[in-house]
Amino acid sequence: MTVSERDPAPTQAARPTHMPGDIHMWVMVLGDLFFFGSYFVAYMVFRAASPERFAAAQRHLSMGIGVTNTLVLLTSSMFVALAVISVRQRELPAARRLVLAAGACGVLFAALKTYEWRHAIVGGHTVAEEFFSFYFVLTGIHLAHLLLGLLILGIVFLRLRDPAAPVSKQIGIAEQGALYWHMIDLLWIVIFAVLYLMR
Numbered sequence: 001m002t003v004s005e006r007d008p009a010p011t012q013a014a015r016p017t018h019m020p021g022d023i024h025m026w027v028m029v030l031g032d033l034f035f036f037g038s039y040f041v042a043y044m045v046f047r048a049a050s051p052e053r054f055a056a057a058q059r060h061l062s063m064g065i066g067v068t069n070t071l072v073l074l075t076s077s078m079f080v081a082l083a084v085i086s087v088r089q090r091e092l093p094a095a096r097r098l099v100l101a102a103g104a105c106g107v108l109f110a111a112l113k114t115y116e117w118r119h120a121i122v123g124g125h126t127v128a129e130e131f132f133s134f135y136f137v138l139t140g141i142h143l144a145h146l147l148l149g150l151l152i153l154g155i156v157f158l159r160l161r162d163p164a165a166p167v168s169k170q171i172g173i174a175e176q177g178a179l180y181w182h183m184i185d186l187l188w189i190v191i192f193a194v195l196y197l198m199r
Helices: 023-049 051-058 063-088 092-122 130-161 167-197
Strands: none
Touching (some): 023 051, 023 130, 023 167, 051 130, 063 130, 063 167, 092 167, 130 167
């Protein structure tokens, strides 16, 4: 066990209240939310113009995979949140395991999404269809963000393995990784609602 892992957690009184993450991560997160929000609005406008066509295409999506992916990402967010708590309490081995568990959930999500895409394409559903053009763009950009999130979780894991890393840096990188990962989860919940559930 390293010295940093044995350090007692800072007391609540000694640790100042702060917003998790830094300003750069918040700018990135808010920018992504604005981008996806604009695309959601465009989807709603096109859907309102052709509700029957969108509803018919929507029935070709696998609700089972959609629900499973939602549960997978919610579980991963729980792991990330617990990892941040473990880092703050200086339980670094536990934090590393939790980060790895969150990453494994992310890999499972990507595998299920790839299978779902393949199933849709084999079934003849491509971007030539209005609904599926939105489906592939929204889920594709979201998957790209998830892959970036996996890279960020990898950086968090490596930082938590570095015995020379200052405690404040380890807490900061864990919070930033969690902030980005929670954004991915939030975006998927909205995507799931508008693409799979909305009728």
